[in-house]
Amino acid sequence: MIELSNVRKVFPAARGGQEVVALDGVDLAVPAGDFAGVVGPSGSGKSTLIRLVNLLERPTSGSVTVDGRVLTDLSAEEVRKARSSIGMVFQHFELMDSRTAAENVEHPLELAGVGRAERRRRSGELLDLVGLAERATARPAQLSGGQKQRVAIARALAARPTVLLCDEATSALDQASTTGVLQLLRRVRDELGLTVLLITHEMSVVKAVCDSAVLLEAGRVVDGGRLDEVLSRGDSPLAEALLPAPLADDRDTGTLVRVTVTDAAPETRVLQALVGGLGLDVEVAGGSVETVAGGRHGRLLLRVTGADQSGLDGALERLRGAGSRVERVVAGAAR
């Protein structure tokens, strides 16, 4: 469980500069076992946010609670000990070049004073978990980016943490490695019952692995919630970031209708009503439908043509009454 309560982080002014408010009253609650994402443009404060969770950065005000312990109230020595139950993986892996893969995994155990035999056993087990058992004696320089991140994940899990922090963990990887690493993260969350907090600027990452997400802008949380809930809201800025609404083109034939698709409100009903019910012609002008958080979500832009459109507004009204999210769009102003 991770809880940030009214957290502010102000970096003092550099010489001749102005102080920087990185986080401005952020509240965030990640329940135990959740896979949560924080998204936002660069400079929105998400890197600062994740570094607050294990107090690599101390908040200027506000509190940080992990698994019921208020970290911001602990002494430096207690914080140091608490960090061993919070694993962290980084964008650039940060493996020690002087150590083999196995020795890197053993590093946190060494720091915790675990004996050699037990360390060996544990690093073997973890490298096996991340699928790199046969590379135990390889140096980081001999591993690919995806392999390095797998070793870093094994290292982060070595001390049996309850919380895993991922700081842009896939941003330095190619698409294939990203998919592999995300699947691994999801799997270790499921198998070990971890609480995961992931920050990223890539919306595809959130869609692939997160149960919930918040959108950070200029140091504030502007939107958030469980993904299925967020995506079924038509007016959510986070949903807009995750599944951008298709732009209307400027052809001036027909009427444009935007449909927000969910499992509860599939597009089939809309198509049936317009094509079957009214006898209109409907084409898809843009948009996409994807599986996110286990459900179908998407935004479609339909172009409706046909001689008699007089029944259209009434039909849309009835569809809305039945739970569908449909609206007429003025051409050139789809948003």
Next chain:
Amino acid sequence: MSDWSRIWPQLADATGETLYMVAVSAVVTVLLGIPLGVLLTVTGPRALAPHPVLHRVLGLVVNLGRSLPFIILLVLVAPLTRGLVGTTIGSTAAIVPLTIGAVPFLARLVETSLREVAHGKVEAALAMGARRRDVVRTVLLPEALPSLVAGVTVTVVALISYSAMAGAIGGGGLGDFAIRFGYQQFRTDITLLTVALLLVVVQALQFGGDTWARRLARR
């Protein structure tokens, strides 16, 4: 030439003196210079244990040590030398100024090496629950090792060149030998021989150091 039978043993002695002075002062320099370099690094701004006053004082001492010409240092530390080894004359006495001259030199090189270790690695260790001393022991020093070896090699080579001045306080060694036999007796052949010998020693050292550093870096 008949006098070579007289010169060879002296050359052997001089070589022995040089190796003795350099070896002992190199060991002491490593023992003092690496901790000083670590202290200089970790007390720096935004480093592991920032301490502006200590950092500045250490920086000043190191700069002072590095800016003094060695021949001046030799004379300047004579009282300290007498206190430590009981005399200011001879090879053993030369070890004191040699070490004092080389420690700040090595400390700066160590600082540069440690600063090159990516800050992300330090953070990764802190995130694992490392103490600051753990970070120095398990991250900074091992990650910088290839570059530290290179720094020690440069320092030992510098010690050889400093040691050539030890003759000025009766420290003997190859520098002294070259002056007494080669220069003062107009024996250019002896000077050249000494230079060749020094060159071989320096080359061997540099090669050894480079090979070791490269092997470490290839890990």
